[in-house]
Amino acid sequence: MARIFEYGNLARTSNKTDLVLPGEFVDAQGVRFAEAGWMTDGNDVEFGEIVEITGRNGKALQIKRVAAATITAARAGFVIRDIVGGRVIQQGVIEGIKGGTHVPVTVIPASSANGWGFAIAVGEAVAAGDQVYVGKGTNGKKLGVAYKTNSSDTVAITGWKFTSASYKPTSSDSLAAFVGKE
Amino acid sequence: MSKVIKYTSPYKFKDAQEGAKTRNITLDEMVYNLERRFDDPRAEVSLTDAMKEYHSAIKSETKFQDGAEEQFAYNGYTMLDLNLRRPAYRAFGLQHMPVIYGGGAVETDKGFFFRPTTRGGRLASGENNKVNLVNANYETLEAPILPITLGLSIGIINQLKADTISFDVIGANHEAVRLSYSIELDKFLMVGHRGIDGTNVDGASMARGLINLKEGDAIISDLETKVYSPALVNKKFETMTTPELIAVMGTEYREFGQEVAYDGNFMPNKWLVGPKVIAALSAPAHITVAGTVYQSQLDYLTAQFRVWARAFEAPEVYIQALPYLDPVADMTGFDTVLNEDGTNDTGRTILYRQDPYVMRARIALDLTPGALVFDAANNAVRRNYVAFIGTPLLFYPGQVRYIDNGADVVDSGDDDDDGGSQT
Numbered sequence: 001m002a003r004i005f006e007y008g009n010l011a012r013t014s015n016k017t018d019l020v021l022p023g024e025f026v027d028a029q030g031v032r033f034a035e036a037g038w039m040t041d042g043n044d045v046e047f048g049e050i051v052e053i054t055g056r057n058g059k060a061l062q063i064k065r066v067a068a069a070t071i072t073a074a075r076a077g078f079v080i081r082d083i084v085g086g087r088v089i090q091q092g093v094i095e096g097i098k099g100g101t102h103v104p105v106t107v108i109p110a111s112s113a114n115g116w117g118f119a120i121a122v123g124e125a126v127a128a129g130d131q132v133y134v135g136k137g138t139n140g141k142k143l144g145v146a147y148k149t150n151s152s153d154t155v156a157i158t159g160w161k162f163t164s165a166s167y168k169p170t171s172s173d174s175l176a177a178f179v180g181k182e
Numbered sequence: 183m184s185k186v187i188k189y190t191s192p193y194k195f196k197d198a199q200e201g202a203k204t205r206n207i208t209l210d211e212m213v214y215n216l217e218r219r220f221d222d223p224r225a226e227v228s229l230t231d232a233m234k235e236y237h238s239a240i241k242s243e244t245k246f247q248d249g250a251e252e253q254f255a256y257n258g259y260t261m262l263d264l265n266l267r268r269p270a271y272r273a274f275g276l277q278h279m280p281v282i283y284g285g286g287a288v289e290t291d292k293g294f295f296f297r298p299t300t301r302g303g304r305l306a307s308g309e310n311n312k313v314n315l316v317n318a319n320y321e322t323l324e325a326p327i328l329p330i331t332l333g334l335s336i337g338i339i340n341q342l343k344a345d346t347i348s349f350d351v352i353g354a355n356h357e358a359v360r361l362s363y364s365i366e367l368d369k370f371l372m373v374g375h376r377g378i379d380g381t382n383v384d385g386a387s388m389a390r391g392l393i394n395l396k397e398g399d400a401i402i403s404d405l406e407t408k409v410y411s412p413a414l415v416n417k418k419f420e421t422m423t424t425p426e427l428i429a430v431m432g433t434e435y436r437e438f439g440q441e442v443a444y445d446g447n448f449m450p451n452k453w454l455v456g457p458k459v460i461a462a463l464s465a466p467a468h469i470t471v472a473g474t475v476y477q478s479q480l481d482y483l484t485a486q487f488r489v490w491a492r493a494f495e496a497p498e499v500y501i502q503a504l505p506y507l508d509p510v511a512d513m514t515g516f517d518t519v520l521n522e523d524g525t526n527d528t529g530r531t532i533l534y535r536q537d538p539y540v541m542r543a544r545i546a547l548d549l550t551p552g553a554l555v556f557d558a559a560n561n562a563v564r565r566n567y568v569a570f571i572g573t574p575l576l577f578y579p580g581q582v583r584y585i586d587n588g589a590d591v592v593d594s595g596d597d598d599d600d601g602g603s604q605t
Contacts, residue, residue, distance in 0.1 A: 025317070
């Protein structure tokens with residue numbers, strides 16, 4: 001894994017606050033609309049990733065990795081960190097679920113009226129108040145990673161803003177930031 | 183391993199042992215019975231003396247009790263000194279790296295780190311419903327465990343000859359196995375898997391030891407390049423003035439404290455130094471070039487470590503010598519694979535917390551002998567040993583500091599050594 005976020009070591013002191021991992025909730029106001037998502041394309045899915053919702057049935061949201069041709073704000077969803085078993089014996093932090101494992105993940109549809117804030121993986125430094133975009137996989141903008149830049153390589157996740165500056169939650173250089181509904 | 187005793191007597195130990203077995207009595211009783219016939223004032227040897235010598239022969243491990251001297255020619259005019267001299271030996275791994283035991287034949291040593299994600303409190307008003315949320319995260323860390331094996335082999339004729347003179351050849355070889363294992367343990371604990379591939383090069387994914395952790399796991403301060411305040415003129419421990427030494431160690435101790443939020447449970451308690459630097463720091467403490475012999479640099483630094491420890495409610499830092507940290511040319515008497523002399527090859531020092539909570543290795547299976555068996559194919563008596571040894575598992579990356587000695591001696595500018603600067 002480690003496609004969208006490279007996990008280093010967790011900080012070894014608790015004195016520094018707000019070092020929230022991608023996919024974790026940061027605040028709660030009112031209700032949240034979080035559904036079980038079922039990965040349909042066999043790809044790995046990482047916590048804090050933006051995925052594409054292709055449908056919904058009586059069991060779960062059908063989700064897949066973002067595709068440049070089809071991703072829109074209405075089809076976007078945020079993957080929330082769940083408690084899952086690490087499928088591969090490894091050291092470090094559990095990053096998500098491996099492709100092909102029969103484990104649903106928690107997804108918050110971008111189109112939902114959502115009062116809860118959470119952290120996601122970002123691909124560049126962002127500031128509170130910046131608009132959230134998702135990369136389309138071209139010119140260095142990775143599929144499923146959030147950016148603040150409006151270009152032909154990104155799609156706006158309308159209605160969502162960054163609510164914090166970006167930060168490094170682990171010892172690696174990978175960034176995360178809080179997001180919330182406008 | 184069965185005891186082997188030999189003392190001056192008209193019969194051999196094995197005779198007494200066989201006799202005891204035949205009569206179904208203890209060895210003590212057998213020896214007593216054999217010696218008792220000498221309990222006659224007309225005999226040269228008294229029973230009391232004989233039993234005393236027998237018991238002292240059992241207790242002593244340094245005397246030449248195993249009969250090996252019988253391999254060498256001597257006559258009645260030769261005085262034999264039966265105190266066996268052994269080679270000097272010292273291992274350092276277990277002294278400086280905490281170890282835990284247990285697990286058996288396993289492959290991986292894994293541990294967990296737990297971190298509560300702290301948040302700031304959100305203001306609450308009369309009717310608000312927005313709350314900041316906390317989290318708790320876990321991270322696993324692991325280190326590999328490898329099996330190692332050692333063995334001894336004694337040809338059957340050699341074994342028969344050894345039995346003839348009651349020479350404990352198995353015991354002698356067992357001692358060699360024990361020392362070999364101790365050296366192997368030093369390697370695993372100090373330099374990890376270095377040398378397994380036949381080179382002294384530390385590969386990127388190679389498991390490391392206490393003195394060769396990779397950058398990130400250890401914070402490496404190169405005295406040649408790091409900027410201290412005040413700036414260093416002399417960048418080697420051997421030539422530093424006392425203010426420079428305090429600037430370096432005070433900075434390193436403080437930066438260590440920052441990494442651990444000055445938590446006394448994690449503050450450093452040991453500074454490992456090569457013997458060459460220890461010797462250099464024994465020079466008189468001085469401000470410029472030379473000083474009066476009020477106290478040595480080491481005394482002054484030790485006192486300051488004590489002051490800093492009290493200020494942060496932390497344990498005192500003990501300064502200890504580790505030969506493996508000297509420049510390789512000065513580290514004679516040890517395998518060069520154990521040498522780690524830092525970025526500039528002039529010596530490394532290590533400031534760390536010796537605490538199994540922070541870092542420890544696992545000996546999953548301590549050296550365990552197999553059965554002593556007769557190997558018909560090789561016509562020899564054989565015994566193999568096995569151990570499962572892990573490399574250090576560092577639970578707190580960044581909480582080991584390497585302070586590497588500088589590269590060159592710097593001209594202090596005082597050519598006539600009068601304490602003033604060069605004009």
